[in-house]
Amino acid sequence: MVSMDALPLLIATTLSAGTVLAFAALGLLINERAGILNLGAEGMMLVAALAGFATAVHTGNDWIAFAAGMGAGALMAAAFGVLVIWLNTNQYATGLALSLFGTGFSAFMGIRYTKETLPARPEWNYAGLSHLEFAGPALFRQHPLVYVAIVLTIALAWFLYRSRAGLVLRAVGESPESAHALGYPVRRIRLAAVMAGGALCGLSGAYISVVYTPLWVEGMVAGKGWIALALTTFATWRPARVLLGAYLFGGVTMLQFHLQGEGVDVPSQILSMLPYLATIVVLVLISRNAAWIRVNMPASLGKPFSPGS
Amino acid sequence: MTQLSKRTLLSIAGWSTLAATAALVGCGKKEEPAPAPAPAEPASAAAPAPKADPLKISFVYVGSIGDGGWTFAHDNARKALEKEFGDKISTSYVENVPEGADAERVFRDQAGQGAKLVFGTTFGYMEPILKVAPELKDVKFEHATGFKTADNVRTYDSRTYEGAYMAGIIAGAMTKSNTLGVVGSVPIPEVIRNINSFTLGAQSVNPKIKTKVVWVNEWLNPPKESEAATSLINGGADVLMQNTDSNAVLKTAESKGKYAFGWDSDMTSYGPQAHLASAVINWAPYYIKATKDTLEGTWATGGVWWGVKEGAIDIVSISDKVPAEIKTKVETVKAGLKDGTFSIWKGPIVGADGKEVLKADQVADDKFLSGITFYVKGVEGKVPGGK
Numbered sequence: 001m002v003s004m005d006a007l008p009l010l011i012a013t014t015l016s017a018g019t020v021l022a023f024a025a026l027g028l029l030i031n032e033r034a035g036i037l038n039l040g041a042e043g044m045m046l047v048a049a050l051a052g053f054a055t056a057v058h059t060g061n062d063w064i065a066f067a068a069g070m071g072a073g074a075l076m077a078a079a080f081g082v083l084v085i086w087l088n089t090n091q092y093a094t095g096l097a098l099s100l101f102g103t104g105f106s107a108f109m110g111i112r113y114t115k116e117t118l119p120a121r122p123e124w125n126y127a128g129l130s131h132l133e134f135a136g137p138a139l140f141r142q143h144p145l146v147y148v149a150i151v152l153t154i155a156l157a158w159f160l161y162r163s164r165a166g167l168v169l170r171a172v173g174e175s176p177e178s179a180h181a182l183g184y185p186v187r188r189i190r191l192a193a194v195m196a197g198g199a200l201c202g203l204s205g206a207y208i209s210v211v212y213t214p215l216w217v218e219g220m221v222a223g224k225g226w227i228a229l230a231l232t233t234f235a236t237w238r239p240a241r242v243l244l245g246a247y248l249f250g251g252v253t254m255l256q257f258h259l260q261g262e263g264v265d266v267p268s269q270i271l272s273m274l275p276y277l278a279t280i281v282v283l284v285l286i287s288r289n290a291a292w293i294r295v296n297m298p299a300s301l302g303k304p305f306s307p308g309s
Numbered sequence: 310m311t312q313l314s315k316r317t318l319l320s321i322a323g324w325s326t327l328a329a330t331a332a333l334v335g336c337g338k339k340e341e342p343a344p345a346p347a348p349a350e351p352a353s354a355a356a357p358a359p360k361a362d363p364l365k366i367s368f369v370y371v372g373s374i375g376d377g378g379w380t381f382a383h384d385n386a387r388k389a390l391e392k393e394f395g396d397k398i399s400t401s402y403v404e405n406v407p408e409g410a411d412a413e414r415v416f417r418d419q420a421g422q423g424a425k426l427v428f429g430t431t432f433g434y435m436e437p438i439l440k441v442a443p444e445l446k447d448v449k450f451e452h453a454t455g456f457k458t459a460d461n462v463r464t465y466d467s468r469t470y471e472g473a474y475m476a477g478i479i480a481g482a483m484t485k486s487n488t489l490g491v492v493g494s495v496p497i498p499e500v501i502r503n504i505n506s507f508t509l510g511a512q513s514v515n516p517k518i519k520t521k522v523v524w525v526n527e528w529l530n531p532p533k534e535s536e537a538a539t540s541l542i543n544g545g546a547d548v549l550m551q552n553t554d555s556n557a558v559l560k561t562a563e564s565k566g567k568y569a570f571g572w573d574s575d576m577t578s579y580g581p582q583a584h585l586a587s588a589v590i591n592w593a594p595y596y597i598k599a600t601k602d603t604l605e606g607t608w609a610t611g612g613v614w615w616g617v618k619e620g621a622i623d624i625v626s627i628s629d630k631v632p633a634e635i636k637t638k639v640e641t642v643k644a645g646l647k648d649g650t651f652s653i654w655k656g657p658i659v660g661a662d663g664k665e666v667l668k669a670d671q672v673a674d675d676k677f678l679s680g681i682t683f684y685v686k687g688v689e690g691k692v693p694g695g696k
Contacts, residue, residue, distance in 0.1 A: 006543055006544065009543035010543065013536070013539050013540070013543065017536065087318075087319065107373075110375075111375060114373070114375025114376070115375070115578075117560070117578065117579055121564060208532065212532065212535070213531050213532045213534075213535040213557055213560070213561070214560060214564065215531060215555075215556065215557060215560055215579075217373075217375060217376065217529075217531045217555055217557075218373060218375070218405075220531050220532055221532070222530050222531075222532050222533060224532070253533070253536055254536060254539075254540060257523045257536060257537050257539075257540035257541075258540050258543065258544065260522070260523045260524060260540075260690065261490070261521045261522075261523050261540055261541055261543075261544040261689075261690075262544070262689075262690075263689045263690035263691070264690075267693070269526065
């Protein structure tokens with residue numbers, strides 16, 4: 001079914017597809033660990049994709065474009081953060097509103113960019129590693145951001161579980177009242193988390209429009225924001241699981257196309273459902289037992305917090 | 310922030326948003342009157358014999374003009390209409406109308422704004438148009454790629470398979486791996502026919518080729534189109550073709566050093582190295598005819614299927630990389646399609662299962678062509694949900 005010479009290429013494209021989801025999901029993980037659920041991922045990614053693409057067109061520099069995407073994501077997340085953290089608006093409704101706004105806003109602002117193209121990118125080669133027999137084409141011909149995603153996962157895991165700041169973040173997510181009682185600036189920590197999450201979602205969006213499919217068309221994120229949201233939950237809020245889940249979800253699409261190309265008749269609609277089905281299964285499993293919920297889910301996720309109330 | 314001031318702040322925010330939205334909706338309507346009427350209006354108002362109001366024509370698009378493909382082609386034809394008829398007509402368009410119930414609302418809305426000729430530019434508008442048409446008997450509806458008509462609904466389509474065949478000729482000549490790849494949109498007869506015609510065209514110059522197909526199940530989804538293209542390239546295809554609406558496949562081919570075609574519109578600029586040719590649809594000849602019919606009162610229901618002969622299909626911007634004798638062959642086929650001496654679907658043609666579908670010298674009629682749900686020999690895989 002998957003021939004030996006197709007396997008390295010399949011792995012390579014899975015890594016690339018998974019990176020898109022990985023950045024967004026890791027960003028959402030930071031949010032949700034602090035107790036904020038940002039449903040606006042799709043909107044943030046779209047605006048960031050446009051920002052990144054437009055910047056790449058005007059400056060010709062990919063890295064500035066990524067920075068622009070991160071900035072756009074952080075800005076939108078900040079707006080969301082102020083509404084949700086200080087004005088205590090309902091997180092779900094506000095997140096959805098952000099998503100819808102981002103979709104429309106990016107479509108409107110992006111009209112003149114649909115005709116633009118980016119110059120072809122050079123092949124990425126890493127000092128001899130890419131010439132290895134199997135591992136070369138499979139692992140070492142990727143854009144640097146793919147490796148950044150892996151490093152980021154490790155860094156995030158270290159941050160959350162081995163650093164004081166990460167402990168405080170998790171505390172804010174588990175019990176903001178207790179953290180507040182201890183004197184931590186809960187709302188500012190949450191805002192920082194939300195903005196960091198927005199920046200990573202923005203990086204994901206910019207990666208899509210500058211590296212993955214270098215063009216701009218409205219709605220081009222095509223649901224990856226929602227998949228990232230599902231992915232964070234599916235991975236029970238742990239960075240390593242998020243990364244593996246990202247490759248899994250990303251790989252499913254590529255595998256489906258590969259199978260089609262080989263002549264195997266797999267209904268694509270079922271494969272499109274899989275990420276969401278898997279998430280529902282995980283949610284059902286961890287919700288059966290109160291102890292499991294406590295262990296796996298940040299306790300204050302989605303709940304508003306008001307100091308002094 | 311005390312509770313009281315927070316409430317006041319929120320209510321101010323709420324009312325101002327409402328006011329801003331109302332202002333925007335009131336001022337903005339996507340109307341594009343032809344350039345002539347504006348300065349001509351005061352003059353015609355003073356003229357003794359009142360000039361007839363310009364015919365209002367409305368276009369309903371399933372995608373956005375920025376797709377650089379399907380909807381872009383329709384909009385180019387709309388602009389050609391404005392050029393041709395000047396101040397006799399005024400056109401408007403609505404983009405991104407999804408197929409289904411929402412479309413009904415849009416058609417009613419356009420008719421309510423005075424449109425007397427409405428173009429629905431995608432297959433999925435069939436039921437919405439048929440539902441709305443009996444209530445709006447003085448509006449003429451033109452439905453693209455459909456097959457049901459009514460007293461005030463007629464259908465039109467273009468023989469995209471002719472463009473696909475000519476692209477296939479070029480593909481068969483340019484491939485080095487003898488594997489062609491097609492990114493398919495939705496598995497309806499039109500698209501399957503295009504895949505087959507592409508394969509037949511390639512086989513006419515290179516009998517060894519085989520075609521791989523990957524379906525994205527949507528007309529427009531650039532990231533998915535790109536993933537599908539990558540998957541085909543990974544599977545060995547070095548010339549790609551698509552039936553989807555954007556330029557993502559061409560761009561992917563460009564970034565990976567393979568060849569591809571423009572589809573529906575000229576896509577040369579999106580992939581200068583990869584672009585071999587563009588199979589374009591020119592809706593202008595038909596739109597001009599439909600408008601003329603309406604203006605002269607000779608509009609009658611029916612259905613047309615126009616191709617190279619009527620100027621609706623063409624293959625343009627053939628790259629210099631294509632050898633001269635292939636360019637000549639394409640020109641010969643084009644001329645043959647124009648004067649009717651050449652038929653693409655002429656037997657003997659064998660299906661992918663080995664059974665003959667057209668006997669030697671038998672020419673397929675339109676009925677046969679509309680019902681193609683099988684792959685011809687040379688196309689790998691099975692038609693999704695089909696035989």
